[in-house]
Structures are given as structure tokens and as C-alpha cells.
Amino acid sequence: MKILKTIEELQDVRKNITSNVGFVPTMGALHDGHIALIKKARTENDIVIVSIFVNPTQFLPGEDLAAYPRRDEADKKICEMCKVDYLFMPEISTIYSKEEILLKAPNKSYILEGKARPGHFDGVLQVVLKLFGLTQPTNAYFGKKDAQQLALIAQMVKDFFLPINIVACDIVREFDGLALSSRNVYLNPTQRKDSLLISKSLYSAATLIAKDEKNINVIKERIYKVMETLDVEYVAIVYREFNELKEIEIGNTIILVVARFNNTRLLDNIWL
Ligand code: PAF
Secondary structure: OEEEOOHHHHHHHHHOOOOOEEEEEEOOOOOHHHHHHHHHHHHHOOEEEEEEOOOHHHOOOOOOOOOOOOOHHHHHHHHHHOOOOEEEOOOHHHHOOOOOOOOOOOHHHHOOHHHHOOOHHHHHHHHHHHHHHHHOOOEEEEEHHHHHHHHHHHHHHHHOOOOOEEEEEOOOEOOOOOEOOHHHHHOOHHHHHHOHHHHHHHHHHHHHHHOOOOEHHHHHHHHHHHOOOOEEEEEEEEEOOOOEOOEOOOOOEEEEEEEEEOOEEEEEEEEO
């Protein structure tokens, strides 16, 4: 594995690659969810590029960029183990100039996750577009867990006619169903046990839908009922593009939930 730090190094490498490139953008602190993306990229491409860049423009004022976990040495080992070909680890000044053209995410980036973090997705799209320009991937890998991010990136690729295949990868779960997240470590044993109600509520909704229930209010009611002892921030049912939906449409619907355990927000979703 080769570690690249500068634009010149990456562009130099990229222009000599003529085969398929799989790209996995990350902010580091790699866990099993990232490893699943990298492994999938490894099986589907000749060359795999991973980036580790804690992107400042997706943090809002007041959010602690400095506190974001950094585990460069452990991450390098993980990438090596997953047989990554190139690991791109740029500095902030390498990626951003002082005054640059800014991307503006559409209105649907201001609902759900974007409501709590207005402008967050502008920063995500800004950096992902830059990374796509640098790596020019054939396939780019994103987790379904960050479903809104995934939908906006897929839309950006479509809107800007980028010749990139966005690969949506399944949520990786703990043995008991809890969606994998670096935040799970913040849960105390009681919260950890209670957190199982999140995935349980989604499975319960899926069972209801399998019995042909299509009414979103009935389904939401069921989800809230299963999580009634939790501090639920939202339950949402949307089309895959994150447009508002009137009735469940199998093959094009995502149900999302967010519950809070003190300062820890846990996200989960299910794709129908
Ligand atoms: O999902 C993430 O880790 C980040 O939002 C991404 C896509 C790497 C952009 O910084």
C-alpha cells in the first residue's frame, strides 16, 4: 500500500491507472462498517483507493472538529490488512483554498439530519466532489446507514453527469441487531440494552409492511410504540431520493429513525 499526501502524488498515480478504480472516502477512525465498504471495493475493482480526511467544511460552527477521533496509525494498518492500493491522507490546506466555488445542496438537505446540522451536507458534497475529481473512481462506496448523505451524493453524480457508479452498501450490525456506529461505545450497559429497541422497531415495521400495510401513519405509530421508552428524535418515511412520500412503495422507500441517549444520537434505517 502506498500512502499519498499531495494532489500531485495522487494525480500522478491516477493518470497511470487504466483499469477499474474503487474509491472509499472516509474521515478515518475506521471501524467494521468502513472495513465492509473497503472489502466490497476490493472484490469489485482492480485498484482500491481509500481517503482519510477529516473534512472541516461539514462541521458547523460550535461542532468540535478538533475532538473528532483521529487514529491514523491504526487506520493505516487496517487499510494495509484490507489490501488497499493507495491511501490518500491530505492536509486541510491541500484540499481547500482560501476563496473557492461552493456547492449548495438542495432543500432536502435541510430536513432530518440536515435540520439538526444546516449546511452540513454542503460541506459533504464539496469535499466528495473534490475527491471524485482527484480519484476519478469507476465505483464509489457509501454506507446505507448515512442514507441522506448517500442520496445527496447520488443526486450530485446525476446532476453533474459524473461517470461514477455509486455503490450503496448494507448497514453492518452488531450480533444483536444494533447498527454499527463509532458512537455505540458511549452507551452505558442499560442504554446499550435499550438501544436494541431501535432496530426492533424497524423490524416490526417491516413485518407490518409484509402483511400489506401501506399507510405511513400506521407504520410510524408502530415504530413509536416499540420505542416508547426511548427519547426518539424523529421517525421518517421517505423515497430513496429523500422526497416526501404518501404511501409505502416497495423498492423505493426508506424508513429512518434517530433516538437519543443523553448526548449520543443513534441512527438506523431500513430500505424497503
Ligand atoms: O461519511 C463520511 O465519513 C463523510 O461524510 C465523507 C463521505 C467521507 C465526506 O467527508
